[in-house]
Amino acid sequence: MSTDIDGLTDGLPGGLPGNFPDSGALERLANEFFKALPGEMPSPVFSPNLEDHPRAQKMLGIIQQEFGDGQSLSNSHSHQDFNLDEPQTSLPDPHFTDGHVPPSVAGVGVSPGSSARLPYSGASPSLPSYYFLNENFGEKQHIPGAANFLPHSYSPFSLSNIHVGNDRDQLGRAVQSPIGRIPFDVNRVRSDFPVFRERVNGKPLIWFDNAATTQKPKQVIDRITYFYEHENSNIHRAAHELAARATDAYEAAREKVRAFVNAGSVNEIVFVRGTTEAINLVAKTWGDQNLHAGDEIIVSHLEHHANIVPWKQLADRKGLVLRVIPVDDDGQILLGAYAGLLNPKTKLVSFTQVSNALGTVTPAKQIIEMAHAAGAKVLLDGAQSVSHLRTDVTALNCDWFVFSGHKVFGPTGIGALYGKEDILNATQPWQGGGNMIVDVTFEHIQYHNAPSRFEAGTGNIADAVGLGAALDYVNRLGIENIHQYEHFLLEYATGLMKNVPGLRLIGTAKEKASVLSFVLDGYKTEEVGAALNKEGIAVRSGHHCAQPILRRFGLETTVRPSLAFYNTCEEVDVLVGTLHRLSGQRR
Known part of the structure; x- marks a missing residue:
């Protein structure tokens, strides 16, 4: 040289x-x-091609020798056996890639090296640990102290830095896609969402209202526009070209939903307006047809009103008994109490996979297995889980699964009901009209099998196509990638929010999705919401259509920030900084 x-x-x-x-x-x-x-x-040392670069491997060896061996998170939490006497109730669930939900810093679930106890600094702190996300998703290699090897100006989890590419000279991180080496670049992802160019009260929009509805990527918006510009027609019953295009697009969307939830057949996917309509459909068809006076329905204390009201209406009308699974002080399902509710009169268990008010992830597989052992059918509400967790209705073995498109980056007014095909075909139709009949006379009506028997009239064709595009988008990012990124963001936000004086987090289950309900001493929840709005931060303030669970904690309302994969640590910092200011001004 x-x-x-x-x-x-x-x-x-x-x-x-x-x-x-x-x-x-x-x-x-x-x-x-x-x-x-x-x-x-060389490429940046901390690149997704780490294992391919001997110089990087040598550096990692030095780090590990100096600071101790790397620790795999997947080995730090042993899988629990199913035990009704176990007080920790959120048990491992097979629809997660590695068989369990990574614990959050809420409640008792403190992850190794988490930032939970870091004080708020007004900016993304340099964390004491650095996580390397590998392509197996279930593992994070934890290298203590590795952050010390980064440039002083670089904050490992400052989201402007989460990028890997030849066009930027930085030590970035990438979450690997299941298909090839596609980096999860939060800035690039955000560029897909036109709404983030909006300003509110002169400030950049910070959308922390994702549990109410998610924002829509340009790919979804463009797909709906394309439908109306090139494919718009009614479906199934015409011989012309646009009808064929519209029918193909609509049925292709049904197949995308089927694949996304891992159903066995497209005949098990019914398009509806959303989760609420799907639950009402089951209550007013199967429930009305099969439940009789004295039969019992079990729901949990965590439920959204949409999974309470239809069953209460049915119970009042038919003399049924509605029973409720209690939760502990962290907002976790008490499986032992649930076991005590099950009996030969139990005909239906209907519960949420993720609480919209608390973020609790319920032990869905265990609840379903216990219900089936008692001879009951199960409806699983996936409205809050579908955008965060891998959905596998075959593995879960639920009888129905319901979700809304607008919760998973798709349009409003469209959703899906999955139902086992034999159950759907044995269930009476809900509404009558066109598209759901084989033959009609004034003396006799013959209905189609599912799904057509439940899709009377002209459906929401364009938005079904838009839902298909939203699922394509999520699949391209990878639901496991989304889950890991959001889990980190939840830990980051939880740790900082715990240090705000006078702030009380509501819902501290060991396993949580991206919901951070809280109350702040000295303020009404609507006052907090209004103060956050002045900073451009959108949160939900109210009872979240989940009054029973809030009253379980002695409250009528909370403030509810809720996270998605396009949120960043910088946005969390703005939220927490505003809460610190409000706390300091507390009356």
Whole structure:
């Protein structure tokens, strides 16, 4: 090498021998050294191709030797056996990639190296640990102290830095896609959402109201526009070209839903307006047809009104008994109490997979298995889980699964009901009209099998197509990638919010999705919501259509920030900074 490496030490304080230079000088020296290597400038050391680069491997070896071996999170939480006497009730669930939900810092679930106890600093802090996300998703290699090797200006989880690419000279991180090495770049993801160019009260929009509805990527908006510009027609019953295009697009969307929830057949997917309509459909068809006076329905204390009101109406009308699974002080389902409710009169169990008010992830597989052992059918409300967790109705073995498109980055006014095909075909139709009949006379009506028997009239064709586009978008990012990123963001926000004086988090289950309900001493929840809105922050303030569970905690309302994969640590910092200011001004 012709470059005079000795000359690179000129000007360093003390020189190399004797008086050792400071870290900044060494950093400059290292940079100059690598520039001097002809044609060998490596990719960033912390790149998704880590295992392919011997120099990076050597560096990791030094780090591990200096600070201890890496620790795999997947080994730090042993899988629990199913035990009704176990007080920790949120048990491992097979629809997660590695068989369990990574614990949050809420409640008792403190992850190794989490930022839970870091004080608010007004900016994204440099964390004491650094997580390497590998392509197996279920593992995070935890390298204690690795953040110390990053440039001083680099905050490992400052979301402007989560990027890997040749066009930016930085030590970024990427979550691997199941299909190839596609980085999860939060800034690039955000650029897909036109709404984030909006300003509210002169401030950039911060959308923390994702549990109410999610924002829509340009891909979904463009797909709906394309439908109306090139495919708009009614479906199934015409011979012309646009009818064929519209029918193909509509039925293709049904197949995308089927694949997304892992149903066995497209005949098990019914398009509805959303979760609320889907639950009402089951209550007013199967429930009315099969439940009789004295039969019992079980719901949980966590439920949204949409999973309470239809069953209460049915119970009042038919003399049924509605029973409720209690929760503990962290908002976790008490499986032992649930077991005590099950009996030969139990005909239906209907519960949420993720609480919209608390974020609790319920032990869905266990609840379903116990219900089936008692001879009951099960409806699983996936409105809040579908955008955060892998959905596998075959593995869960629920009888019905329901969700709304607008909760998973799709349009409003469209959703899906999954139902086992034999149950759907044995169930009476809900509404009558066109599209759901085989033959009609004034004396006799013959109905189609599912799904057509439950889709009377002209459906929401364009928005079904838009829902298909939203699921395509989620699949491209990878639901496991989304889950891991959102889990980190939840830990980050929870840790900072716990340090706000006078703030009380409501719902501290060990396993949570991205919901952070709270109350703040000295303020009404609507006052907090209004103050946040002045900073451009959108949160929900109220009872969240879940009054029973809030009253379980002695409350009528909470403030509810809720997170999605397009949110960032910087946005969390703005939220927490505003809460600190309000706390300091507390009356």
